[in-house]
Amino acid sequence: MSSTKGNWTRSSIQVFSQSSKSRYGPSRVLRERAKKFVFTRELPENPFGKWTKSRLQPDTEFANDIKTHLLSCGKYIAAKDIVNYLNDPEVQRTHGLKKSISAATSKRWMHKLGYRFVRNHRGQYVDGHERDDVVCYRQSIFLPKWYSFEERMRAYGNESSDESIPHNPSQRPVVVWFHDESIFYAHDRRKSRWVAQDESPTPYAKGEGHSLMVADFVSADYGWLRSKDGKRSARVIFRPGKNRDGYFDNDDIIKQAEVAIEILKTDYPDEDHVFVYDNATTHMKRPPEAPSAKKMPKNTPKDMLHNWGVEVTSKDSNGRTIFRPDGKPWKERVPMGPGKFKDGTSQSFYFPVGHPKAGLFKGMAEILKERGYGDWSKVRYECKGFHCDPALKGDCCCRQKLFNEPDFTNGKSYLELACEKAGFQVLFLPKFHCELNFIEQCWGRAKWHYRLLPESSKEEDLERNMIQSLEMIEIEEIRRFARRSRRFMDGYHKGLDGKAAAWASKKYRGHRVLPDTILQMYNDENHG
Known part of the structure; x- marks a missing residue:
């Protein structure tokens, strides 16, 4: 027989006798709940999982502010960065927080924000934000x-x-x-939700x-x-x-x-x-005839049969595309529109009437010479893959030089x-x-x-x-x-x-x- 039988206080204290914390507070709560059950036959509700509700909801301003903070932390971010951010008194005052979150919660939030922890994550995309x-x-x-x-x-x-x-x-x-x-x-x-214990998985649509x-x-x-x-x-x-x-x-x-x-x-x-x-x-x-160095030849074509122009899709009088028998759009070649010198006057890219090469495309070397850049006939057409050395500031090839001209870069769409x-x-x-x-x-x-x-x-x-x-x-x-x-x-x-x-x-x-x-x-x- 128990030595404490019949004595509620001693019995409740003995239950918590092995606890490293104080025995008297928990024992008092145990007596109160036991008496309530005796008189009402109602078990106390288990509050586990109901103490708090997550403040982090996707696509809210709170979530966007955290994402912005993580962006400012550089490449190697950690869940701890969210904890440190929410420790800021001004941030707590702005979002109505009384304290920061735990490390475990910050890791769950990282997943909610779309992050995943991988080793040396590498991909094809390169952000050119500060290019x-x-x-x-x-x-x-x-x-x-x-x-x-x-x-x-x-x-x-x-x-x-x-x-x-x-x-x-x-x-x-x-x-x-x-x-x-x-x-x-x-x-x-x-993607996530709470489900009832007896709920069965339901089929879902693929894709x-x-x-x-x-x-x-x-x-x-x-x-x-x-x-x-x-x-x-x-x-x-x-x-x-x-x-x-x-x-x-x-x-x-x-x-x-x-x-x-x-x-x-x-x-x-x-x-x-x-x-x-x-x-x-x-x-x-942009209009196809707008100045562009993308496909311009460096030199003047030898005759009108090989003359250079811009390829455009042929359209009928109603503006509808004309198709070839094989179903592809019909293409025709039209002259490129004129450019502008630095003083605003027009520069035709084709030799004028009366010139020995009348009607032929001048070529990039001749166009640059007319603009006062000297002889470019011995400068290469373009750098390999058009990957030019920035240190040369556009003086590396004909294409880059023309590409940087104001009338080529500022053409209207x-x-x-x-x-x-x-x-x-x-x-x-x-x-x-x-x-x-x-x-x-x-x-x-x-x-x-x-x-x-x-x-x-x-x-x-x-x-x-x-x-x-x-x-x-x-x-x-x-x-x-x-x-x-x-x-x-x-x-x-x-x-x-x-x-x-x-x-x-x-x-x-x-x-x-x-x-x-x-x-x-x-x-x-x-x-x-």
């Missing part, structure tokens, strides 16, 4: 054009109602519309299922581009694929821009509008020509700079909503769910995404590189502009 030509375009072309109209744009604070008028009220306000395309897949669903591509414009002022009555929209829904709608090409891009222009001219005539596109070849396609004809400006983003196009975050947010909707393999359900997900994005979220992109632009404008701009955007989250001393602050904190 010399990309940085040159960003700093010398994109940012000056952006800041030429930035002061006429409306600015939004932390709340959608916090609107500031343009700095110069006497000028027409500017609305900037960011364009992009994204693909939604029918079987893009959540990604049907796909739909959506192309649209978005602005911080109005959200998605549509008429004021909501009946017309510039959105294009496309079924990509060889046996479906084909592929979204330059002609489709221009048609969509024309629809957008018509809506804006009709419903928003009191504002100037700028279209911003990414630096894709589909968007930047079909899209620019079409929009400028209607009075609209087009601006192309630098390559590898998706952080500057805040519509990317809109796509991510829409796909987060999409994955929560009922699953279906039907194409009509895919389209309905996709449209519903896009409409679930609030204007406050869009403006928050826009502020983030403008912080990056301001960082680059103030001399920061990609890593430093990511650090600054995270540090001054919620701000539209960064302090003028941000570069010095970054150097002091990171190289101190």
Whole structure:
């Protein structure tokens, strides 16, 4: 017989007698719960697994801030970097945290954010974010054009109602519309969920299922581009694929821009509008006769039979492509359009009438000689694979020399020509700079909503769910995404590189502009 029988206090203390911690607190809780069971016959609920709810949800601002921080940590990141980031008092205050997370939780979050731990991960993709030509375009072309109209744009604070008028009220306000395309897949669903103990595995559809591509414009002022009555929209829904709608090409891009222009001219005539596109070849396609050194011969052809010209697809009077009997498009050769000397006067690339070689293509060596660069007849046509030595600054081969000429690099695309004809400006983003196009975050947010909707393999359900997900994005979220992109632009404008701009955007989250001393602050904190 137990020595403590009949004595609840001594019995409960004996239960915890081998515990290294205090016996009296746990024994008191045991007595209280035992008495409650005697009188109510109810067992206490096991709270295991219910203490906390994960704050990390994909495609939220909290998750995006952590991703931005990991980007700024360099190539060799660790789960501990998340712990250190959440230890920052300002980060805790921003996101309403009382403390950081454990190392085990940080590892689970790394998986949620799409990271996996591998040995010496190598792939084909090389980020050219800080490549010399990309940085040159960003700093010398994109940012000056952006800041030429930035002061006429409306600015939004932390709340959608916090609107500031343009700095110069006497000028027409500017609305900037960011364009992009994204693909939604029918079987893009959540990968993990809690299941009941007696639930059996269910068959699932193999592959990604049907796909739909959506192309649209978005602005911080109005959200998605549509008429004021909501009946017309510039959105294009496309079924990509060889046996479906084909592929979204330059002609489709221009048609969509024309629809957008018509809506804006009709419903928003009191504002100037700028279209911003990414630096894709589909968007930047130029007229075939525009100056290009890509296939130019170095020397003059020997006769008209072998004369050089640009190959273009033949079209009939209605603009439809003419096909050969074998089903391939019929090609014809047309002369390349003229270039421009540095003083702006025209330079024909073909010898004029009256010249012994009238009508023949001059060749790159002769074109360079006419531009005042001397004799290039003994300089090679191009470097092997067109991989030129940057130290030679374009003086290594004929092709590179012409490639760097202003009239060759600054030729306008079909899209620019079409929009400028209607009075609209087009601006192309630098390559590898998706952080500057805040519509990317809109796509991510829409796909987060999409994955929560009922699953279906039907194409009509895919389209309905996709449209519903896009409409679930609030204007406050869009403006928050826009502020983030403008912080990056301001960082680059103030001399920061990609890593430093990511650090600054995270540090001054919620701000539209960064302090003028941000570069010095970054150097002091990171190289101190």
